[in-house]
Amino acid sequence: MDLSGRFGARSGDGVPFREVTGLESLHLGGGDEFRQMVPPENGGGFTALLELPPTRAVELLHSSSSSSSQATLHSLGTLTFPSNPILMERASRFSVIATEQNPNGNISGETTTSSVPSNEHIKTEPAETETSDQAAVEKQNNRCGKRKDFDKKVKSSTKKKSKSSEENEKLPYVHVRARRGQATDSHSLAERARREKINARMKLLQELVPGCDKIQGTALVLDEIINHVQSLQRQVEMLSMRLASVNPRIDFNLDTILASENGSLMDGSFNGTTMQLAWPHQVMETEQSYHHRQLQQPPPQQWPFDGLNQPVWGREENQDHGNDHNSLMVGSASLHPNQVKMEL
């Protein structure tokens, strides 16, 4: 292509261009996890830039996406290897160069191709579309920087990058590409990798904290996270106060009872756990009073009462664990009276 000639002419910048020799790679230890983390952030920032990619970029995209699609199957959900989004970036860069150099003829032709890679992109990495909303501050920064620099810098041809992209998938560490219009020195690359790490983890946090997915913007998300953590801490305080204000004997003794039920405590549901190992007898007497009243429900199953030592692990596992934690009382209480009766 005639563009490569122009690249050659301009490559005499002061900017040291390391991609020529090989791969600008940052070894960011933590292999798999990181690889899974990085790509969504990279690609997400670039969906906006894929305005007019040329057909060549689409080819590159297809060649890499086919190889990386297998990777998506292995990794969790929608995460892919970094080469795909990195390739997208290069494609976009190349496209921008192309449009600048040939503003006249190609624009109409390229608009049609623009939809294809974006679709590809959406198929393989649906999660990424969220990320573009997410760290809006930083993404905006990047985009603005690029639009300003479009006229200024030119990076090497995409041919070299396509070769090195295949190598990306084989090597264990992440190769971070310098985007168009950004410096290629290791500092900014490292910084960018750091930013992407942060964005990936922010995404996880958003999923964890309820109600954060709708929010756009790092600051607001952080706000929500802080509120959530504070509310959890306050809940702990409240619960410990409530427990302390309950009759002291019970709260400390209850625990000795439950201590014997070790393995059978489930996600908040303590059904049938109270039939575990030996109960201390003095504790039994204190429990009688408040267990007796819990004769609301007949016990769900017949319990073997001999020696109180029957392990009920098997039964416990069969129960469904999705219950509300309030079922604790129902389950445990229903068993207590039987046992108490036996004791009497």
Added chain:
Amino acid sequence: MQPTSSMNEQFLKNWQMGLQIFRPSIDNTSVSERKRAIKLSADVAMASLRKGTTCWSRALIQKAATEDSFLVRQMLAGIKEETLINRKLPKIVCHRKIVRRSKKILMRRKSSSAMEEVTAKAKKLVKRKTKGLRNVVPGGEFMSNNVLLIQETLDYIVSLQTQVNVMRSIVDAAEAGVER
């Protein structure tokens, strides 16, 4: 990631162990004392789930150790309790006045376009929030970078959730028991 049932069990076990230590002195009757004991043992139990791998757990154990080192020692029972209790990372201290002054100078020198101002403001906001987050998460001041901070926050939230779930179940049981 939501708290798993094994985490719940583990937490309860550890918490029991901690409460057992208070059992003999159960007649330290004031509610606040009991509450303190309960909360402390719950916190140490939660932190010991991570066995010192995460920053927040170490910081939490250290905080608890300042309040009741005996309890902490008993609960951790050999899992490098001495190192956990005594070690302290250097705080990240920024002399705020100096930083602010230098920032002002920088801002003056920059020719501020509209875009840069906006991004600068947004960055400031984010920084303020991360500082707030550091204050909330135990040991946040010792986390040197934001990546670590967010990772720790993730883990901390999950652990807090298990703590709350287990405690709530116990409290509901106990209260229902007393109600009569």
